[in-house]
Amino acid sequence: MQSQNIYEMLKNTRKYIKFARNVFYRLAFSRHAHRGRRLWYTAPMRTIDTLTLPLLAWYDAHKRAFPFRDSGNPYHVWLSEIMLQQTRTATVTSYFTRFTALFPTVEALAAAEETDVLKAWEGLGYYSRARNLLKTARLLAGKGFPTTAEELVKLPGIGPYTAAAIASIAFGQPVPAMDGNLNRVIARLFHITDNIGRPAVKRQLHDLGKSLMPEDRPGDMNQALMDLGATICLPGTPECHRCPLQKACLAYLEGEPDTLPVMDAKKPPVQMDMAVILLQCGDQVLLRRRKETLLKGLYVFVLLEDAQSKSAIAKALGQMGISAREVKTLGTARHVFTHRVWNMTVRHWQTEEKTDIPGGLWASAQDIRALPLPTAMKAAREWALQILDKGEE
Numbered sequence: 229m230q231s232q233n234i235y236e237m238l239k240n241t242r243k244y245i246k247f248a249r250n251v252f253y254r255l256a257f258s259r260h261a262h263r264g265r266r267l268w269y270t271a272p273m274r275t276i277d278t279l280t281l282p283l284l285a286w287y288d289a290h291k292r293a294f295p296f297r298d299s300g301n302p303y304h305v306w307l308s309e310i311m312l313q314q315t316r317t318a319t320v321t322s323y324f325t326r327f328t329a330l331f332p333t334v335e336a337l338a339a340a341e342e343t344d345v346l347k348a349w350e351g352l353g354y355y356s357r358a359r360n361l362l363k364t365a366r367l368l369a370g371k372g373f374p375t376t377a378e379e380l381v382k383l384p385g386i387g388p389y390t391a392a393a394i395a396s397i398a399f400g401q402p403v404p405a406m407d408g409n410l411n412r413v414i415a416r417l418f419h420i421t422d423n424i425g426r427p428a429v430k431r432q433l434h435d436l437g438k439s440l441m442p443e444d445r446p447g448d449m450n451q452a453l454m455d456l457g458a459t460i461c462l463p464g465t466p467e468c469h470r471c472p473l474q475k476a477c478l479a480y481l482e483g484e485p486d487t488l489p490v491m492d493a494k495k496p497p498v499q500m501d502m503a504v505i506l507l508q509c510g511d512q513v514l515l516r517r518r519k520e521t522l523l524k525g526l527y528v529f530v531l532l533e534d535a536q537s538k539s540a541i542a543k544a545l546g547q548m549g550i551s552a553r554e555v556k557t558l559g560t561a562r563h564v565f566t567h568r569v570w571n572m573t574v575r576h577w578q579t580e581e582k583t584d585i586p587g588g589l590w591a592s593a594q595d596i597r598a599l600p601l602p603t604a605m606k607a608a609r610e611w612a613l614q615i616l617d618k619g620e621e
């Protein structure tokens with residue numbers, strides 16, 4: 229009986245300790261705590277000592293080596309941060325090296341033709357990034373970069389994340405570069421259980437990120453958080469046993485790091501059926517330069533949505549003033565964009581007349597190799613080259 233009472237007492241004591249700890253952390257890391265009304269407790273002191281310094285020590289020993297790191301050149305930081313959006317680091321490395329060889333300075337980029345920039349970007353996707361790079365280079369050429377996130381964010385294609393990354397890495401401004409990685413890591417470190425898509429929670433995460441920034445190495449701290457998120461504090465199941473912040477991470481201490489961050493489920497992308505017509509006339513096929521936002525400025529073959537049958541394709545081509553006949557269906561291809569999927573059937577058609585269409589270009593095999601075509605056209609492009617190269621033999 230007595231031992232049961234002791235057991236109950238211990239159980240309750242553990243419960244009270246856990247409750248008190250949660251209240252303590254809520255107070256310490258609440259928004260009020262970061263606005264100077266901190267009661268007796270100094271949260272930034274704790275975060276710098278227990279999170280920032282250990283993470284920087286880990287970063288110094290384990291940081292990933294990239295050609296764009298440690299140069300301190302704002303052009304390199306800007307370019308790499310733009311390339312890294314939505315693209316894996318391994319892919320970016322080779323693109324970065326090639327791009328900077330072609331356009332070694334902001335001024336060289338500013339003087340380039342859009343088609344050449346898009347060609348250098350070919351395969352990286354999200355081509356609006358390349359078009360905005362060019363616009364921004366033309367604004368900055370001869371003037372240099374602004375040095376604060378507040379100014380940088382006004383430039384085309386530079387959002388709050390990129391502005392903070394450039395300002396902290398190239399100019400030492402202590403601002404957190406909040407992207408998916410940092411939001412995830414910080415939500416876990418501070419055990420934020422609210423939906424991180426909510427504006428108030430985003431602000432809270434930003435404030436917490438700011439409390440982690442040391443005055444002397446904010447760029448390194450942002451990159452350390454990025455590296456931690458990319459290699460250890462992974463989406464899904466983090467590898468906490470390898471983490472340098474394990475002892476201070478509240479999600480780990482609560483035993484539920486893999487349930488964080490809480491966010492809305494992604495909507496599935498829209499499926500679109502698309503006929504890709506390789507319309508051949510002699511030794512050329514018809515390309516079209518896209519005006520639509522998606523893949524704007526890139527060259528594609530004739531794309532017909534919702535025209536799958538031979539008669540529907542003939543009718544759609546007829547509406548463009550083109551009279552043509554089908555040779556054969558070559559095969560299928562699929563390309564996944566963020567919000568849509570193109571399910572493509574690639575078809576070979578022939579015409580006797582090189583009809584002009586708006587934005588159209590009759591292209592030889594050599595032109596197809598030289599012009600910027602998106603990855604979505606990769607399979608169709610191979611077939612087109614086979615057809616044209618065969619015709620030349």
Ligand code: SF4
Nearest residue numbers: 461466468471477485
């Ligand atoms: S302990 Fe785990 S959840 Fe916490 S920061 Fe490290 S890897 Fe992420």
